[in-house]
Amino acid sequence: MAxxxxxxxLAPAGFPDLPAVxxxxxxxxxxxxxxxxxxxxxxxxxxxxxxxAGVFTTSKTASAPVDWCRQVAPHGAGRALLVNAGNANAxxxxxxRDAVAGEVAAVTGALGCAETGVWLASTGVIGEPMDAGxxxxxxxxxxxxxGPPDWRAAADAIRTTDTFAKGAGGNAQxxxxxxxxxxxxxxSGMIAPHMATMLAFLFTDAAIAxxxxxxxxxxxxxxxFNRITVxxxxxxxxxxxxxxxxxxxxxVIDDPADPALDDFRALLQRTCLxxxxxxxxxxxxASRFVEVRVSGAETPAAARxxxxxxxxxxxxxxxxxxGDPNWGRVxxxxxxxxxxxxxxxLAIRFGDLPVAEAGARHPAYDEAACAAYFKGAEIVxxxxxxxxxxxxxxxxxxxxxxxxxxxxxxxS
Amino acid sequence: MAxxxxxxxLAPAGFPDLPAVxxxxxxxxxxxxxxxxxxxxxxxxxxxxxxxAGVFTTSKTASAPVDWCRQVAPHGAGRALLVNAGNANAxxxxxxRDAVAGEVAAVTGALGCAETGVWLASTGVIGEPMDAGxxxxxxxxxxxxxGPPDWRAAADAIRTTDTFAKGAGGNAQxxxxxxxxxxxxxxSGMIAPHMATMLAFLFTDAAIAxxxxxxxxxxxxxxxFNRITVxxxxxxxxxxxxxxxxxxxxxVIDDPADPALDDFRALLQRTCLxxxxxxxxxxxxASRFVEVRVSGAETPAAARxxxxxxxxxxxxxxxxxxGDPNWGRVxxxxxxxxxxxxxxxLAIRFGDLPVAEAGARHPAYDEAACAAYFKGAEIVxxxxxxxxxxxxxxxxxxxxxxxxxxxxxxxS
Numbered sequence: 001m002a003x004x005x006x007x008x009x010l011a012p013a014g015f016p017d018l019p020a021v022x023x024x025x026x027x028x029x030x031x032x033x034x035x036x037x038x039x040x041x042x043x044x045x046x047x048x049x050x051x052x053a054g055v056f057t058t059s060k061t062a063s064a065p066v067d068w069c070r071q072v073a074p075h076g077a078g079r080a081l082l083v084n085a086g087n088a089n090a091x092x093x094x095x096x097r098d099a100v101a102g103e104v105a106a107v108t109g110a111l112g113c114a115e116t117g118v119w120l121a122s123t124g125v126i127g128e129p130m131d132a133g134x135x136x137x138x139x140x141x142x143x144x145x146x147g148p149p150d151w152r153a154a155a156d157a158i159r160t161t162d163t164f165a166k167g168a169g170g171n172a173q174x175x176x177x178x179x180x181x182x183x184x185x186x187x188s189g190m191i192a193p194h195m196a197t198m199l200a201f202l203f204t205d206a207a208i209a210x211x212x213x214x215x216x217x218x219x220x221x222x223x224x225f226n227r228i229t230v231x232x233x234x235x236x237x238x239x240x241x242x243x244x245x246x247x248x249x250x251x252v253i254d255d256p257a258d259p260a261l262d263d264f265r266a267l268l269q270r271t272c273l274x275x276x277x278x279x280x281x282x283x284x285x286a287s288r289f290v291e292v293r294v295s296g297a298e299t300p301a302a303a304r305x306x307x308x309x310x311x312x313x314x315x316x317x318x319x320x321x322x323g324d325p326n327w328g329r330v331x332x333x334x335x336x337x338x339x340x341x342x343x344x345x346l347a348i349r350f351g352d353l354p355v356a357e358a359g360a361r362h363p364a365y366d367e368a369a370c371a372a373y374f375k376g377a378e379i380v381x382x383x384x385x386x387x388x389x390x391x392x393x394x395x396x397x398x399x400x401x402x403x404x405x406x407x408x409x410x411x412s
Numbered sequence: 413m414a415x416x417x418x419x420x421x422l423a424p425a426g427f428p429d430l431p432a433v434x435x436x437x438x439x440x441x442x443x444x445x446x447x448x449x450x451x452x453x454x455x456x457x458x459x460x461x462x463x464x465a466g467v468f469t470t471s472k473t474a475s476a477p478v479d480w481c482r483q484v485a486p487h488g489a490g491r492a493l494l495v496n497a498g499n500a501n502a503x504x505x506x507x508x509r510d511a512v513a514g515e516v517a518a519v520t521g522a523l524g525c526a527e528t529g530v531w532l533a534s535t536g537v538i539g540e541p542m543d544a545g546x547x548x549x550x551x552x553x554x555x556x557x558x559g560p561p562d563w564r565a566a567a568d569a570i571r572t573t574d575t576f577a578k579g580a581g582g583n584a585q586x587x588x589x590x591x592x593x594x595x596x597x598x599x600s601g602m603i604a605p606h607m608a609t610m611l612a613f614l615f616t617d618a619a620i621a622x623x624x625x626x627x628x629x630x631x632x633x634x635x636x637f638n639r640i641t642v643x644x645x646x647x648x649x650x651x652x653x654x655x656x657x658x659x660x661x662x663x664v665i666d667d668p669a670d671p672a673l674d675d676f677r678a679l680l681q682r683t684c685l686x687x688x689x690x691x692x693x694x695x696x697x698a699s700r701f702v703e704v705r706v707s708g709a710e711t712p713a714a715a716r717x718x719x720x721x722x723x724x725x726x727x728x729x730x731x732x733x734x735g736d737p738n739w740g741r742v743x744x745x746x747x748x749x750x751x752x753x754x755x756x757x758l759a760i761r762f763g764d765l766p767v768a769e770a771g772a773r774h775p776a777y778d779e780a781a782c783a784a785y786f787k788g789a790e791i792v793x794x795x796x797x798x799x800x801x802x803x804x805x806x807x808x809x810x811x812x813x814x815x816x817x818x819x820x821x822x823x824s
Contacts, residue, residue, distance in 0.1 A: 057747075058748075058750070059744070059747030059748055060746065060747045060749070060750065060751070060752065060753045060755070061743050061744070061746055061747030061753065061755050061758070062747065062755075088740075090740070090743070091740065091743045091755070091758075091768070091771065091772065091773075092772055093756060093770065093771040093772035094772075095772065096772075125740065126740025126741075126743055126744065127739065127740045127743065127768065127772070127773050128773075129772075129773075235744060236743065236744055236747055314726060314811070314815070314819075315819050318815070318816055318819035318820040319819060319820065321816065321820040322819065322820030324820065327539065328500075328502075328503065328537065328538025328539045329538075331473050331502070331503045331538055331539065331648065332471070332473070332538065332647060332648055334472070334473055335469075335471030335472045335473030335474070335648055336470075336471055337472070338470070338472065339472070340472065341472045341473065343472070343473050343474075343503070344505060346473070346503075356503070356539065358505065359503065359505040360503065360504055360505035360506075360507065360508075360539070360541075361503075361539050361540075361541075398820075399726070399816065399820075400816060400820070401813055401816050401817075401820075403726070403730065403816075404730055404733065404811065404812060404813050404815075404816060405813075407726075407727050407730035407731060407734065408730040408731065408733040408734030408736065408810075408811075408812070408813075
């Protein structure tokens with residue numbers, strides 16, 4: 001199944017240096033669940049006081065592990081995270097729920113912890129029953145390997161068709177106490193071939209009460225992961241989970257409005273956005289990274305819907321792939337969004353180049369300059385729809401022969 | 413701009429034999445508006461008593477001719493239809509409105525009719541100002557050529573990137589009086605390269621009051637054109653207009669509930685669906701024709717939304733292109749539709765082949781048989797979501813290298 005795809009031309013130069021995060025130990029294992037010769041299991045074990053919160057797919061056909069996480073989430077405790085690549089354990093009915101129960105029992109058996117602190121995620125084939133019979137053995141092997149966080153190994157173990165490992169993080173202060181944040185993610189198509197899912201897991205040593213963490217992760221996911229699209233599809237398994245061990249020793253933050261959170265909130269948002277953009281940069285077949293900025297909409301939500309109408313339009317994305325500054329297609333996408341736009345005030349820019357204003361082609365429009373701009377690897381499409389003050393920005397990639405090749409030509 | 417694309421492998425065997433329709437004369441002309449050496453103008457002139465009604469794009473950036481048609485529609489009169497290919501006259505601001513005024517003046521000048529009976533449509537490049545200066549001359553030439561309807565010539569004149577001419581029609585009875593219907597359409601992508609639009613024009617000799625015709629065309633468009641998708645995009649110019657000359661001599665129908673309309677209504681719906689499916693069969697790069705049937709939804713509208721979530725999913729369409737019976741992607745698309753679905757009752761069939769039932773892979777699932785079925789040119793994807801009695805069916809085509817080639821590689 002490993003398709004030896006070349007690394008995306010939009011990949012970052014390398015995996016970033018990430019902080020260790022006190023209170024977290026990690027391990028990976030090549031369990032041979034589907035792939036051979038590569039790690040496919042990731043275990044993180046956190047200190048007992050760790051709080052946790054997550055946001056999950058809006059899919060009506062969510063996977064069994066997502067159902068499980070929703071069940072433990074209200075407890076707000078994060079003792080362990082177990083992630084497997086190769087099988088999504090989605091649309092597997094009763095067998096899927098049984099596999100989840102087997103995984104949970106294996107984790108609690110190996111760690112001696114309560115099941116309410118166990119979080120699970122699976123990514124891979126949909127509809128294939130997953131046999132949890134081997135998990136007690138896998139967990140024993142993982143526990144033996146537990147050590148200081150190896151984020152690069154974690155990011156590698158959760159890959160499916162990803163062409164590079166994705167990580168982001170950094171440092172902030174809460175009440176003057178330094179805190180660390182490290183995150184890993186996977187995703188290339190919203191659904192890769194027979195493979196599913198965008199997953200992101202973040203770990204911090206900050207002390208943050210679970211209800212506050214819930215709000216922080218929801219806001220950060222909205223700021224980051226909810227503003228990207230590769231193909232407009234939504235997986236059965238999308239999950240973002242944050243664990244906070246409290247080992248940094250800051251005063252526990254139990255009010256989401258506490259200004260002491262500002263620096264950490266900004267770090268979390270920046271990190272989620274960074275991971276999200278890395279997923280777009282690994283979009284299946286992507287050759288260009290596209291930022292779509294919309295202004296002048298009725299509301300920020302309207303701006304986001306217009307931006308996604310542009311970012312999800314196959315014909316706009318194919319034009320970008322072709323290096324074709326085809327702005328008529330952008331007009332079309334604005335129109336089909338269904339959001340208010342003043343046709344006679346609509347303005348479009350490609351990067352700094354004027355394209356359209358006041359509802360018609362800009363007098364200074366320069367087709368050759370725009371075509372040259374579209375040959376670059378990073379494109380900004382900016383649209384002002386002329387009816388209000390709502391703005392938002394989303395990110396996507398182009399729609400290339402590579403996307404078709406990955407999703408049509410390879411037989412999985 | 414004519415790209416000499418090969419005729420779609422899904423094209424019908426030939427252009428159908430269509431009835432002449434009393435009270436209609438047509439002409440076409442190679443006016444050289446953008447294309448050279450091919451007709452690009454179509455004029456239809458109808459008897460004075462002709463009623464007309466249309467439905468138009470939901471785009472918020474509708475073209476100038478669409479704005480014009482919406483203005484004349486309440487009059488319900490249909491004396492003339494003028495259609496040009498090569499320039500969509502969309503997003504052209506003041507110049508676009510001036511061009512429409514010039515076209516209307518040319519038509520009324522040549523025919524001596526009221527402007528309220530003049531309908532216009534334009535398809536082609538978006539954002540390019542259209543010069544109406546030559547239209548008085550073009551109209552004079554067209555009027556000289558007026559003759560009995562030549563539907564094949566009309567269908568050819570309105571093509572942009574279409575690879576075949578599209579027509580459909582037939583005969584029905586109203587109160588025992590035979591009536592005829594003929595229609596032509598164009599469209600390949602919802603937006604073709606720098607070209608826009610799905611257009612359909614239908615002509616009947618039935619006598620039907622304008623308010624009744626309005627309801628008939630709205631219902632028939634919903635039955636046909638609103639159930640197809642090539643790439644999920646919506647053009648600035650989509651238009652469906654029906655003209656009814658009354659020359660058949662039936663009693664004028666002025667009540668939409670009149671049972672005398674049943675046979676004609678069925679003919680109109682059949683014809684719109686036929687034209688709509690021809691557009692899908694000419695979908696850019698299409699190699700497979702896909703019918704998506706959804707049952708068990710909460711309502712028919714929910715069923716249609718689920719069907720479109722499947723039919724618009726790039727990853728489902730790419731799987732079809734690859735001949736890959738990747739049913740996990742269908743599950744994903746059902747989930748992302750946001751409509752109610754019972755994961756534990758979900759059932760999927762490909763044609764007559766069982767794929768999934770009761771929320772898991774069907775025991776009789778046969779991957780090889782499904783793969784063989786997916787090698788065919790016509791695929792049926794049937795999904796029962798297990799929550800109600802709502803059903804609907806939509807049609808689409810696959811997403812192939814050909815789509816990318818047409819929309820990315822060709823520089824327009």
